[in-house]
Amino acid sequence: MLEVSNLATEFHTPDGVVHAVNGIDFELRQGEFLGVVGESGSGKSVTMMSLLRLIPMPPGKIVSGSAMFDGNDLLEMDTSDLRKVRGGQIGFIFQDPMTSLNPVLTVGKQIGESLKLHTNATTRDARRRSLELLELVGIPDAEQRLKAYPHELSGGMRQRVMIAIALACSPKVIIADEPTTALDVTIQAQIIEIVRDLRAKLGTAVVWITHDLGVVAGLADRVIVMYGGRIVEEARVGDLYAQPHHPYTRGLLNSIPRLDQKGTDLETIEGQPPSLRKPPVGCSFAPRCQYAFDRCLTDTPQLTAVGFEHRAACWWDIENERPRDDV
Amino acid sequence: MTSESVSEETAEGAEPASSVDTADRADREVLVSVRGLKKHFPIMKGVFRRQVGAVRAVDGVSFDIYKGETLGLVGESGSGKSTTGKVILQLEQATEGTATFDGIELTETTGESLRKLRPRMQMIFQDPHSSLNPRMTVASIIAEPLREHGKGNAESQRKRIDELLSQVGLSPMHANRYPHEFSGGQRQRIGIARAIALNPDFVVCDEPIAALDVSIQAQVVNLLEELQDELGLTYLFISHDLSMVRHIADRVAVMYLGHIVELADVDALYDDPQHPYTQALNSAVPVPDPVVEAGRQRQILEGDIPSPSNPPPGCVFNTRCPLAEERCRTEVPEWRDIGDGHYVACHLVDHKTT
Ligand SMILES: Nc1ncnc2c1ncn2[C@@H]1O[C@H](COP(=O)(O)OP(=O)(O)OP(=O)(O)O)[C@@H](O)[C@H]1O
Ligand SMILES: Nc1ncnc2c1ncn2[C@@H]1O[C@H](COP(=O)(O)OP(=O)(O)OP(=O)(O)O)[C@@H](O)[C@H]1O
Ligand code: SF4
Ligand code: SF4
Ligand SMILES: [Mg+2]
Ligand SMILES: [Mg+2]
Numbered sequence: 001m002l003e004v005s006n007l008a009t010e011f012h013t014p015d016g017v018v019h020a021v022n023g024i025d026f027e028l029r030q031g032e033f034l035g036v037v038g039e040s041g042s043g044k045s046v047t048m049m050s051l052l053r054l055i056p057m058p059p060g061k062i063v064s065g066s067a068m069f070d071g072n073d074l075l076e077m078d079t080s081d082l083r084k085v086r087g088g089q090i091g092f093i094f095q096d097p098m099t100s101l102n103p104v105l106t107v108g109k110q111i112g113e114s115l116k117l118h119t120n121a122t123t124r125d126a127r128r129r130s131l132e133l134l135e136l137v138g139i140p141d142a143e144q145r146l147k148a149y150p151h152e153l154s155g156g157m158r159q160r161v162m163i164a165i166a167l168a169c170s171p172k173v174i175i176a177d178e179p180t181t182a183l184d185v186t187i188q189a190q191i192i193e194i195v196r197d198l199r200a201k202l203g204t205a206v207v208w209i210t211h212d213l214g215v216v217a218g219l220a221d222r223v224i225v226m227y228g229g230r231i232v233e234e235a236r237v238g239d240l241y242a243q244p245h246h247p248y249t250r251g252l253l254n255s256i257p258r259l260d261q262k263g264t265d266l267e268t269i270e271g272q273p274p275s276l277r278k279p280p281v282g283c284s285f286a287p288r289c290q291y292a293f294d295r296c297l298t299d300t301p302q303l304t305a306v307g308f309e310h311r312a313a314c315w316w317d318i319e320n321e322r323p324r325d326d327v
Numbered sequence: 328m329t330s331e332s333v334s335e336e337t338a339e340g341a342e343p344a345s346s347v348d349t350a351d352r353a354d355r356e357v358l359v360s361v362r363g364l365k366k367h368f369p370i371m372k373g374v375f376r377r378q379v380g381a382v383r384a385v386d387g388v389s390f391d392i393y394k395g396e397t398l399g400l401v402g403e404s405g406s407g408k409s410t411t412g413k414v415i416l417q418l419e420q421a422t423e424g425t426a427t428f429d430g431i432e433l434t435e436t437t438g439e440s441l442r443k444l445r446p447r448m449q450m451i452f453q454d455p456h457s458s459l460n461p462r463m464t465v466a467s468i469i470a471e472p473l474r475e476h477g478k479g480n481a482e483s484q485r486k487r488i489d490e491l492l493s494q495v496g497l498s499p500m501h502a503n504r505y506p507h508e509f510s511g512g513q514r515q516r517i518g519i520a521r522a523i524a525l526n527p528d529f530v531v532c533d534e535p536i537a538a539l540d541v542s543i544q545a546q547v548v549n550l551l552e553e554l555q556d557e558l559g560l561t562y563l564f565i566s567h568d569l570s571m572v573r574h575i576a577d578r579v580a581v582m583y584l585g586h587i588v589e590l591a592d593v594d595a596l597y598d599d600p601q602h603p604y605t606q607a608l609n610s611a612v613p614v615p616d617p618v619v620e621a622g623r624q625r626q627i628l629e630g631d632i633p634s635p636s637n638p639p640p641g642c643v644f645n646t647r648c649p650l651a652e653e654r655c656r657t658e659v660p661e662w663r664d665i666g667d668g669h670y671v672a673c674h675l676v677d678h679k680t681t
Binding site: 157211 | 403512513570573608609613615616620625627629
């Protein structure tokens, strides 16, 4: 349904070029839940914002790639068509709802605006539908809340309003960028439950960006792991956790404690995430990788099949403990 | 003071702990002891700045911290964790209640005597970006506490800085650089070096890893654990990351709206939580394992956390508690030991059944 190939985005800043996204390929299937995990700065947000051309240009620049959605390339489409796709067929939810909600408009007005922009709903239809949507995302006293301004709502309530707006035009895809990171854990659990429920009801495809490997474990069908502006591994959720192939994924999973297990030792990934200021040469994980060998420093590993629907970008065959055959 | 005297004071009718445990617990030396501690921030209004109310950030908490242990303090945003840490260290003045350190009553200690105690109690902050002065070199940041408390001359301070830098995994070559030249994890190491410079006994770690990348969190936590072993440190480890607290803590206290609602040994708290809030909190934390997640019973709490300026009467949790009954809305549940040093404040929890 959505197919991204060779997407690369740079930022041209006074201090030099930031190579934020360096050639990304992935697809999103009908109705699936795709988790995107990676550390701060790995390029998760820039990837998704680039798709909808939401990055500031300049300094941002999409240097290559295509993003086919329903037969059209989002990166080539003219702006008026793209505007219809945004918020229409593709809904967006951001980490901080305060930055995307308009502080001077009531909740009802904001949902209504979006409905009127993308459908030819009348004011009355829009009102009725807004009410339905608020009820759908579990907001109590929906009637009252339509008249509320964003600052009168708690963080969890605001995020629900964002979800309601994203759902307003029955999109085929929702892209959620760290939608629960700023929320308390019991409120996060409420939002996750709503999303789970809505997926079952509406069958919308979801891209969920997070750095929390726990959240993704319980929600996703497939997972993409990003590092240094690239996808380093992609697999069905069960396979990724049971049999991670990329040394970074493996290290990450071994470095996080679990609520359901007694104090086990935490493994560490030494060193720090890569600087994106230099054009990447070789594998960007090499300085931190215990398996690195000569080739890793010069050749950039591409995503390669390592199992059923499972791809990793690594020169080392971790299963057989030897360099991967030439690919 | 031991945990037994806590039960005498605050937990009428609590069952005596088993004899083995009593001996074990009596052996442990209490380093920090907090009783009935409150911190209310006044809310002022109008031209005459009249007080119109108060934020009850901490509203009567009692607990001990044993020498050499890590006490985890968990709870959601605004529950009063940081304020509790700051009041213990006298960075905020208590509204009511007491906090003692090594037998010294802190709430009555001021001026020079407090200054003399300071080196023994330190704090590590959440944000390694804002807690370090950007215009000072790493060496002068770490040397600051040494100079302030007149520890050694320039030469011995220099040596101590190098020693501290290697202790936290940085190179002495880094001494003359500025904070912005370091990553978040490295900056947190600098903050840790400064905190241990004066050989403290007690360190309040306030969300020390919250601002760090996942792959860096383990580095810092392992460092804190190593330093604890090496230097015999006692930690109050404040965090909203329940999984990390399970990893690092010996005992854990759970805070909600200014109250500690449960405190127990780490395994008891996670494997056999008694308070309905602790149970809900545990069930809300995702586990990084799709197999476990698929089979999990989820208990979703309704509603939001009430405002600490207007907490509900009775049990503070009653507006969201799935088990709340009539008396929960009027009577404050007693904080008591239900056996084995497991403390709970809930009307429905009796003695430990096991
Ligand atoms: N407007 C901008 N100007 C310059 N650099 C930018 C800009 N926006 C993003 N970047 C850089 O692009 C890189 C990727 O950023 P991105 O926001 O995609 O990371 P992320 O994976 O979403 O991280 P986080 O988890 O912190 O949200 C980072 O190095 C970031 O500093
Ligand atoms: N100096 C202050 N003046 C007024 N209110 C304050 C002050 N410091 C804290 N508070 C309030 O006291 C309550 C408890 O705050 P505290 O910072 O202790 O919570 P916390 O548990 O550490 O939360 P977080 O997880 O967000 O750090 C909050 O409602 C907070 O707004
Ligand atoms: S390509 Fe080389 S450096 Fe990169 S992850 Fe694989 S083994 Fe490590
Ligand atoms: S005292 Fe009542 S409201 Fe409070 S936790 Fe226990 S059952 Fe729930
Ligand atoms: Mg982001
Ligand atoms: Mg705090």
